[in-house]
Amino acid sequence: MTQEWTSEIWATIRPEEAAALHAAILAAHAQHDLERLVDLYAIAADSKEVEGDVDATCFFLTQAFVFALEAGVARAHELNRRLVAYGRAWPLE
Amino acid sequence: MNKPSSLESVMTSVNRANGLPNAHYIDPVVFAEERQSVLFANWSGIGFGKDIPEAGDAKPVDFLGVPLLLVRDQDGAVHVYQNTCRHRGMVLVDEPKNIRGTIRCPYHSWCYSLKGKLRAAPHVGGVGQNTHEDVKMDELGLITFRSHVWQDVIFVNIDGNAAPFDEVHADLIERWQEFDKPLYHGGIDSSFQLEVKTNWKLAVENYCESYHLPWVHPGLNSYSRLEDHYNIESRGKYSGQGTLVYRQMQGAEGEVFPDFDDLSDKWDTGGEYVAVYPNVLLGVQRDHTFAIVLEPKDCENTVEHIEIYYAKSGEQTAGLDHMRHQNAQLWKTVFEEDIFVVEGMQKGRHGPMFDGGRFSPAMDGPTHNFHHWVATQIETGRAT
Numbered sequence: 001m002t003q004e005w006t007s008e009i010w011a012t013i014r015p016e017e018a019a020a021l022h023a024a025i026l027a028a029h030a031q032h033d034l035e036r037l038v039d040l041y042a043i044a045a046d047s048k049e050v051e052g053d054v055d056a057t058c059f060f061l062t063q064a065f066v067f068a069l070e071a072g073v074a075r076a077h078e079l080n081r082r083l084v085a086y087g088r089a090w091p092l093e
Numbered sequence: 094m095n096k097p098s099s100l101e102s103v104m105t106s107v108n109r110a111n112g113l114p115n116a117h118y119i120d121p122v123v124f125a126e127e128r129q130s131v132l133f134a135n136w137s138g139i140g141f142g143k144d145i146p147e148a149g150d151a152k153p154v155d156f157l158g159v160p161l162l163l164v165r166d167q168d169g170a171v172h173v174y175q176n177t178c179r180h181r182g183m184v185l186v187d188e189p190k191n192i193r194g195t196i197r198c199p200y201h202s203w204c205y206s207l208k209g210k211l212r213a214a215p216h217v218g219g220v221g222q223n224t225h226e227d228v229k230m231d232e233l234g235l236i237t238f239r240s241h242v243w244q245d246v247i248f249v250n251i252d253g254n255a256a257p258f259d260e261v262h263a264d265l266i267e268r269w270q271e272f273d274k275p276l277y278h279g280g281i282d283s284s285f286q287l288e289v290k291t292n293w294k295l296a297v298e299n300y301c302e303s304y305h306l307p308w309v310h311p312g313l314n315s316y317s318r319l320e321d322h323y324n325i326e327s328r329g330k331y332s333g334q335g336t337l338v339y340r341q342m343q344g345a346e347g348e349v350f351p352d353f354d355d356l357s358d359k360w361d362t363g364g365e366y367v368a369v370y371p372n373v374l375l376g377v378q379r380d381h382t383f384a385i386v387l388e389p390k391d392c393e394n395t396v397e398h399i400e401i402y403y404a405k406s407g408e409q410t411a412g413l414d415h416m417r418h419q420n421a422q423l424w425k426t427v428f429e430e431d432i433f434v435v436e437g438m439q440k441g442r443h444g445p446m447f448d449g450g451r452f453s454p455a456m457d458g459p460t461h462n463f464h465h466w467v468a469t470q471i472e473t474g475r476a477t
């Protein structure tokens with residue numbers, strides 16, 4: 001997977017792109033690449049947010065948040081704030 | 094089950110006492126009783142600080158069937174958790190690893206901080222919904238066992254009812270306060286394990302006494318005579334042996350390991366070897382210490398985990414690597430020489446007419462002291 005994923009590119013996901021994202025997520029799972037899982041799930045969340053699908057957004061935000069927590073990366077806080085804003089998580093201390 | 098045997102004959106003076114009855118070495122029912130009354134009710138050794146040197150290091154340990162997780166947090170503190178997720182009881186960590194952020198359960202990804210707090214329970218209130226009013230995060234942290242690190246050994250009190258470690262072992266801590274200093278592990282070959290077909294108590298008993306030295310360790314005794322050893326006995330607390338003629342190892346150029354700082358003269362040629370009841374064996378000398386954790390596998394099998402430490406780090410004394418290697422070999426030889434006796438005593442205890450044995454009143458005080466302590470723990474367990 002050489003393509004750089006960015007939120008902008010994937011803000012609205014076309015079906016063939018969604019398939020590529022799905023494949024990338026599976027590959028990242030297989031490699032236990034936590035940072036990449038955070039990025040990819042966040043991209044999926046962004047795209048669902050643009051579509052206005054709150055449940056799907058929060059599903060993907062949750063996935064991204066959990067892997068960010070596991071990896072101990074600062075982005076966990078940002079993802080947590082977004083979930084909290086939707087009323088979907090307790091704020092992190 | 095038969096009525097438990099009376100331990101009266103163990104509790105009397107060493108001159109008249111018998112050792113613990115055979116059942117305490119070969120009967121799985123008694124083993125289960127001792128697991129609770131002796132090993133879980135006291136401060137047992139389960140590992141070493143050196144096994145989790147860095148912040149975030151986590152190591153699973155099975156202690157008599159209890160899944161434990163040793164963790165070093167970001168502040169350097171050691172924690173011993175039950176290695177069991179508060180959700181569906183999945184084992185959290187199945188091999189040693191470094192945890193960068195949180196401990197994530199591999200089943201449904203509940204996440205715990207290194208200090209044991211539940212930080213996320215994803216989708217617990219439904220998909221994309223990470224809260225539920227009935228799932229109280231602050232009540233669902235990891236179960237923590239009381240633990241204490243001394244001489245780099247991680248001790249744990251499983252049943253939670255023992256007096257604080259510092260209190261239980263106050264005398265010994267005081268006796269050895271000159272060795273309450275940073276210890277530097279000797280590196281890879283200063284760490285070895287011996288699998289021994291014996292009940293763990295026989296390893297303690299053999300370690301405590303110097304009576305066997307001239308017979309089992311003739312090499313050791315060629316420069317360390319029996320009369321240069323003394324018994325260490327503290328009723329209800331600890332026991333072991335000391336030597337008055339410890340001689341430092343010297344390299345070909347006369348090089349020696351650096352001493353621990355500020356030791357009193359006693360330690361110029363002194364060495365002490367003490368069993369920290371129930372299952373930890375420690376030795377201190379002017380220039381190195383060692384620690385042995387006895388891991389009881391079952392009634393008749395034990396793994397001895399042996400680690401050697403020095404007063405200065407390997408980096409500070411890089412020129413002494415060959416001597417650290419040699420010293421580790423020396424100790425390994427000594428501990429291996431003891432295997433046939435602890436395994437032989439185990440076999441001997443299948444002789445149905447063995448009565449626990451009679452002690453040498455002069456030589457076996459430290460062993461009897463341990464039996465007396467074990468019997469006391471068992472009686473206490475039976476009384477409650």
Ligand code: FES
Nearest residue numbers: 178180181198201
């Ligand atoms: S068992 Fe650990 S999250 Fe479900």
Ligand SMILES: [Fe+2]
Nearest residue numbers: 299309310431
């Ligand atoms: Fe010995």
